[in-house]
Amino acid sequence: xxxxxxxxxxxxxxxxxxxxxxxxxxxxxxxxxxxxxxxxxxxxxxxxxxxxxxxxxxxxxxxxxxxxxxxxxxxxxxxxxxxxxxxxxxxxxxxxxxxxxxxxxxxxxxxxxxxxxxxxxxxxxxxxxxxxxxxxxxxxxxxxxxxxxxxxxxxxxxxxxxxxxxxxxxxxxxxxxxxxxxxxxxxxxxxxxxxxxxxxxxxxxxxxxxxxxxxxxxxxxxxxxxxxxxxxxxxxxxxxxxxxxxxxxxxxxxxxxxxxxxxxxxxxxxxxxxxxxxxxxxxxxxxxxxxxxxxxxxxxxxxxxxxxxxxxxxxxxxxxxxxxxxxxxxxxxxxxxxxxxxxxxxxxxxxxxxxxxxxxxxxxxxxxxxxxxxxxxxxxxxxxxxxxxxxxxxxxxxxxxxxxxxxxxxxxxxxxxxxxxxxxxxxxxxxxxxxxxxxxxxxxxxxxxxxxxxxxxxxxxxxxxxxxxxxxxxxxxxxxxxxxxxxxxxxxxxxxxxxxxxxxxxxxxxxxxxxxxxxxxxxxxxxxxxx
Numbered sequence: 001x002x003x004x005x006x007x008x009x010x011x012x013x014x015x016x017x018x019x020x021x022x023x024x025x026x027x028x029x030x031x032x033x034x035x036x037x038x039x040x041x042x043x044x045x046x047x048x049x050x051x052x053x054x055x056x057x058x059x060x061x062x063x064x065x066x067x068x069x070x071x072x073x074x075x076x077x078x079x080x081x082x083x084x085x086x087x088x089x090x091x092x093x094x095x096x097x098x099x100x101x102x103x104x105x106x107x108x109x110x111x112x113x114x115x116x117x118x119x120x121x122x123x124x125x126x127x128x129x130x131x132x133x134x135x136x137x138x139x140x141x142x143x144x145x146x147x148x149x150x151x152x153x154x155x156x157x158x159x160x161x162x163x164x165x166x167x168x169x170x171x172x173x174x175x176x177x178x179x180x181x182x183x184x185x186x187x188x189x190x191x192x193x194x195x196x197x198x199x200x201x202x203x204x205x206x207x208x209x210x211x212x213x214x215x216x217x218x219x220x221x222x223x224x225x226x227x228x229x230x231x232x233x234x235x236x237x238x239x240x241x242x243x244x245x246x247x248x249x250x251x252x253x254x255x256x257x258x259x260x261x262x263x264x265x266x267x268x269x270x271x272x273x274x275x276x277x278x279x280x281x282x283x284x285x286x287x288x289x290x291x292x293x294x295x296x297x298x299x300x301x302x303x304x305x306x307x308x309x310x311x312x313x314x315x316x317x318x319x320x321x322x323x324x325x326x327x328x329x330x331x332x333x334x335x336x337x338x339x340x341x342x343x344x345x346x347x348x349x350x351x352x353x354x355x356x357x358x359x360x361x362x363x364x365x366x367x368x369x370x371x372x373x374x375x376x377x378x379x380x381x382x383x384x385x386x387x388x389x390x391x392x393x394x395x396x397x398x399x400x401x402x403x404x405x406x407x408x409x410x411x412x413x414x415x416x417x418x419x420x421x422x423x424x425x426x427x428x429x430x431x432x433x434x435x436x437x438x439x440x441x442x443x444x445x446x447x448x449x450x451x452x453x454x455x456x457x458x459x460x461x462x463x464x465x466x467x468x469x470x471x472x473x474x475x476x477x478x479x480x481x482x483x484x485x486x487x488x489x490x491x492x493x494x495x496x497x498x499x500x501x502x503x504x505x506x507x508x509x510x511x512x513x514x515x516x517x518x519x520x521x522x523x524x525x526x527x528x529x530x531x
Contacts, residue, residue: 026055
């Protein structure tokens, strides 16, 4: 096993915590789990009990022990890995609410197989290893345990690897065939025709690609493959990374995605639209300094509720080498946690909403007629993307976004209802920003050496009010930081907002919107856009 120096350094730290402080790092972005003489396999974390239970039973420290044992030639660490596995085998199988959950089972059997292949004279007794493989394969193959999402792909990847060690040839063939059937089905179920993973989060696109590579490697070793059609589809999955990655080589924190940087991707600066997945990416490359290119995402629609936030009609905006409008990230998967609830709500996203109301996802086949991206246009001066969200009861919402070549963002938001509603625009801002109120209609946003103006325009009555509200974002799992949100709102049965965000070096004037036509002047040049 070869790991980069940073990973090796982290593994050494994890082992030191384990051996000197009785703290087990079950996942690098989670707090270490304390233990005394014996590991508490039923350990419940006070805030994220389910997540900690799952990763505790994955036995991930086995990988750390084996890697550093190989790096240093220290066989005592191999023995430590074996003691951990045997502790789980003897004391952990029947404890904890997530011991036998798909994620834990999938990763645990892969880690145990890794140990068995690299444990040398310390490997598990054949009887124990065979028994562990058999019970894990039985669990992974059972349809009642199978999840129709990325966890199902994890299960099939693990089943493929584990079935190799099943001694009964007929049973081995049964497990292999089932895994291959489910994998092929999952690829066409979970991937759009344009190569976007349909679980609403770039982080899970990344995970799926890693699982595909692992599966392909396993199959190659046995002289099998998934077929040309799936190979071609996953070329699109791989290509999508080049679009979705920001100019600074980080993924946008859309859906349940944390702060992740990829250094080995060549950025693609072309626009990308996938109505099926409900995502668009609009871009302008800065040829002199690509890291300062303009990058915007627009979300509206879904095909799976897995990892889906109430982020429809939302935008993120990257300008001048940093985020300006941001998404919330994931924080945790505890639906009862107040911070998690905030981050999945419209308040966690730059979108249009109705105060004290939310909307429900019924199913994508019905909702696609009321929640969709419905227009994209590109000219030499600007790009236009629009969508609608008619899932709020008794209301229709729409947003049209214009992104100019200069990096000026103009949003036209409309709401129609049978009665007065408190309709509002919500804009979460980079957590490092300093926001200054100029008036109820205008704010200055300072980020480092740059100043931006966010301005909304009073088109007609009723009057627009605004405020700066507290917010939360999460770049790392389980950790939230505070940021601020600018909100514009009005009480009416029919609303129109026209709001611009731009670098202060630009001049945006004479903004008017009437009869579905937007007029404005940018740096002295007049623009007239039919919406």
